[in-house]
Amino acid sequence: MKLRRLLHVLIVSQALLITMLVSLLHLPSVSQAQSGDIVVRKALNRPNNVVRVGDILSFTITVTNQSAFTLTNVTITDTFDSAILQFNQAIPTEDSVSGNVIRWDNVAVLNNSAGMQIGDTITLTVFFRAVHPQTAVVNAVEGGDIIRAGNQAGGGANDQTDPEPVVGGQAPVFKAIDPPGSTPVAGLPVTFTHIITNDSGAIMTQLTLTDTYDANFLEFKTAFPFTPDITAPLGTLVWTNLATTPYFGPIQPDTAIIITTVFTALTQVVDTVNQAQTGNARDEFNNDVTGDAFQVPITVIDNPDSGGGDNGDNNEEDRDDDDDDDGDDETAVIPTPTLPSTATPTAGAVIAITPTAALTTQSTITETATPRYLPETGQRGGGGMIWGLIGMAAVMVITAWLGRFRRTV
Numbered sequence: 438m439k440l441r442r443l444l445h446v447l448i449v450s451q452a453l454l455i456t457m458l459v460s461l462l463h464l465p466s467v468s469q470a471q472s473g474d475i476v477v478r479k480a481l482n483r484p485n486n487v488v489r490v491g492d493i494l495s496f497t498i499t500v501t502n503q504s505a506f507t508l509t510n511v512t513i514t515d516t517f518d519s520a521i522l523q524f525n526q527a528i529p530t531e532d533s534v535s536g537n538v539i540r541w542d543n544v545a546v547l548n549n550s551a552g553m554q555i556g557d558t559i560t561l562t563v564f565f566r567a568v569h570p571q572t573a574v575v576n577a578v579e580g581g582d583i584i585r586a587g588n589q590a591g592g593g594a595n596d597q598t599d600p601e602p603v604v605g606g607q608a609p610v611f612k613a614i615d616p617p618g619s620t621p622v623a624g625l626p627v628t629f630t631h632i633i634t635n636d637s638g639a640i641m642t643q644l645t646l647t648d649t650y651d652a653n654f655l656e657f658k659t660a661f662p663f664t665p666d667i668t669a670p671l672g673t674l675v676w677t678n679l680a681t682t683p684y685f686g687p688i689q690p691d692t693a694i695i696i697t698t699v700f701t702a703l704t705q706v707v708d709t710v711n712q713a714q715t716g717n718a719r720d721e722f723n724n725d726v727t728g729d730a731f732q733v734p735i736t737v738i739d740n741p742d743s744g745g746g747d748n749g750d751n752n753e754e755d756r757d758d759d760d761d762d763d764g765d766d767e768t769a770v771i772p773t774p775t776l777p778s779t780a781t782p783t784a785g786a787v788i789a790i791t792p793t794a795a796l797t798t799q800s801t802i803t804e805t806a807t808p809r810y811l812p813e814t815g816q817r818g819g820g821g822m823i824w825g826l827i828g829m830a831a832v833m834v835i836t837a838w839l840g841r842f843r844r845t846v
Contacts, residue, residue: 474504475511488567488603490724491638491690494522498561500544502553508545509552515539515563521603522565529561539563567638568722570605606637606726608644612713612733621702621737627655629733631696631713633679639720641680641688647714648674648698654709654737655700662696674698680718687721708734 482495498515502508517524519537532542541561545553553559611632614621621627631648635641650657652671660674662684667675676696680688688694711733718726 474502474506474508476501476503477513479515482562486602489638490567490570490603490605490720490722491640492567493525493638494565494567496563496565498563500553500559500561502555502557505555507552507554510543511545511553511559513541513544513561515561517565518571521567521569521571523568525564525566527561527563567603569603569724571603605724606635606639606641606718606720607729608641608715608718608726609634609636609729610646610713610715610731612648612711612731614733614735615697621735622740623702623704623737624740625702626658627700627702627735627737629698629700629711629713631698632693633696633715634693635688635690635726637720637726638690639722639724640690641718641726642721643678643717643719644680644688644715644726645717646676646679646696647716648711649714650674650700650711651706651709654703654706655711656703658699658701660696660698678717702737704737705739706737708736710734 476499478499478501480497482497488494496515498513500511500513515527515538517537517539524534524539527539529541529547531539533540544559544561547559548557613630615628615630629648631646633644633646646665648665650672657668657674663682665674666677667673679685679694679696685694712730713733714728714730716728718728720726
């Protein structure tokens with residue numbers, strides 16, 4: 438009899454335990470990330486998350502009072518990677534900057550001296566300049582030191598932006614024969630135009646241009662706006678640093694410069710290759726700038742009027758100097774080429790960087806680059822209460838059955 442009673446007690450205990458576990462599993466959950474008194478968000482204000490060195494970036498920080506109390510103190514700290522980003526300014530002005538941490542001691546009283554009322558939102562904007570390339574940059578913000586009305590401590594919150602790459606500058610070069618589509622003629626000048634662009638948000642302070650050609654077919658004559666620093670060995674022209682010349686100076690972001698070279702075509706040839714290459718380039722933050730190369734194959738044809746009409750192919754049909762021994766030989770006229778005028782940098786590809794003191798908050802914040810939102814908060818429904826009632830009912834039924842069982846025994 439005792440063994441039977443013990444068995445019944447064990448069965449009832451297991452039933453009670455299972456009922457309690459089921460009830461606990463269905464209790465409403467609360468997100469720990471948003472269980473504090475405030476919600477903090479940080480977003481990058483640009484549609485394209487690829488950032489170039491030298492670009493100005495702005496982030497918007499929003500702080501919302503989600504508690505049931507007035508908040509009289511909220512401290513915000515913004516953390517950034519000082520090796521990649523250079524802090525410019527904040528709106529409203531920060532209270533302190535120490536290393537890579539920007540701090541506002543109390544944003545709760547920025548809009549209202551009485552504090553942040555229930556549901557109030559405070560907006561902060563911070564400006565940085567990208568100074569070094571990096572595959573991924575994360576900026577974090579945190580709200581703390583929360584004090585409610587009545588001097589009660591509250592809970593804080595934090596957020597961070599999605600990783601954003603910062604890419605280095607480039608110096609692409611384009612080279613073409615001038616005028617486009619023309620065919621060089623042996624004995625006449627051949628002109629090439631080189632266009633180099635500072636594809637970066639930073640000023641380019643160093644840039645080398647190397648131009649190579651086949652000296653068997655071309656003879657270098659001159660260059661504009663100035664001649665190269667190195668012209669030897671034959672077939673190589675080098676401008677050691679275009680970014681320090683008085684004519685160009687430091688090359689501004691998104692600006693193109695033009696170099697023009699003039700050669701004399703020596704003899705006929707098919708597809709001799711001329712190449713322009715940029716390299717040894719650096720920006721104002723001492724970062725390497727990626728160079729580029731561009732090749733131009735050209736074909737040189739014979740001049741039918743050169744050498745008295747004899748182009749060296751022993752073809753009697755091309756001797757058109759009226760050589761009939763009648764004393765009226767005609768002199769072939771070779772046109773005098775016009776050398777190109779001094780080239781000037783293009784003026785339509787300049788994007789000015791706004792000085793720090795003149796920065797203003799962007800009027801439109803693009804939502805596509807905003808960070809992921811924190812998990813949902815609050816209750817998911819009334820299912821937990823129902824399961825709790827079911828558990829209590831089960832306990833009452835089992836208890837009644839036990840009482841009846843004892844009376845029977």
